[in-house]
Amino acid sequence: MPTFVYMTRCDGCGHCVDICPSDIMHIDKKYRRALNIEPNMCWECYSCVKACPHQAIDVRGYADFAPLGHSVRVIRDEEKGTIAWKIKFRDGREKNFLSPITTKPWGSAIPDFRNExxxxxxxxxxxxxxxxxxxxxxxxxxxxxxxxxxxxxxxxVYY
Structure with a gap:
């Protein structure tokens, strides 16, 4: 299920480019918008979807795996420290999941190697x-x- 970008929502911030483990999210040089340069190589890890602050990235389901009418949306709220998953099934049912982004305070899990x-x-x-x-x-x-x-x-960017 490769990712795609809603160009009207994307501002070219590059969060998706920095986090993509397969290095397929790039910024278009002409339009300054993100794009998936190799949809077939997408790992479907949702890292770019979760990292996008504008909800500009979505995942397209394959017709044989996820028939028409379904959707999976991810909404990240950094102020509340939560991530919400909204899943719409083909028959119209919807499920919503709300989880903490992390169980540790922001920045506390990032080691500072400068003093080592x-x-x-x-x-x-x-x-x-x-x-x-x-x-x-x-x-x-x-x-x-x-x-x-x-x-x-x-x-x-956290390394």
């Missing part, structure tokens, strides 16, 4: 990392940082 100590040489040379790539083992002796690699974190 650098791994020791003994830890880096451990046999546990023997078959890992050099970038993980840090064979050059130093600790790689985002700055040393010319990278930076995007504000508002």
């Amino acid at each position: 100590a650098e791994p020791s040489a003994e830890m880096r040379n451990s046999e546990l990392l023997a078959f890992e790539p050099e970038s993980i083992r840090l064979d050059d002796g130093g600790l790689h940082t985002l700055k040393s690699n010319g990278l930076k974190l995007k504000e508002g």
Whole structure:
């Protein structure tokens, strides 16, 4: 069930692009709106649907799996900290589910690695990392940082 974007609701914020695990949500360069560039590769994880603050992304059901007349809508309310699922069945019945987005306070589950100590040489040379790539083992002796690699974190994106 691939995703599609309501172009009139999308403002091109890019939340869906940042969260898509299969990297198929992109921003159209001409219209500055999100689009699914490869619908057949969609994992149907609903990450982009849940991440969209404007409810601009929906999921199209396959005709043999979900006959005409059904819908699954997701509405996220960050102020209340809830996510609502509205499911409309083919026969017209509707079910609504309301769940907390997280059970922990916002930001409390995101570790701050900036204050962590650098791994020791003994830890880096451990046999546990023997078959890992050099970038993980840090064979050059130093600790790689985002700055040393010319990278930076995007504000508002949790990694």
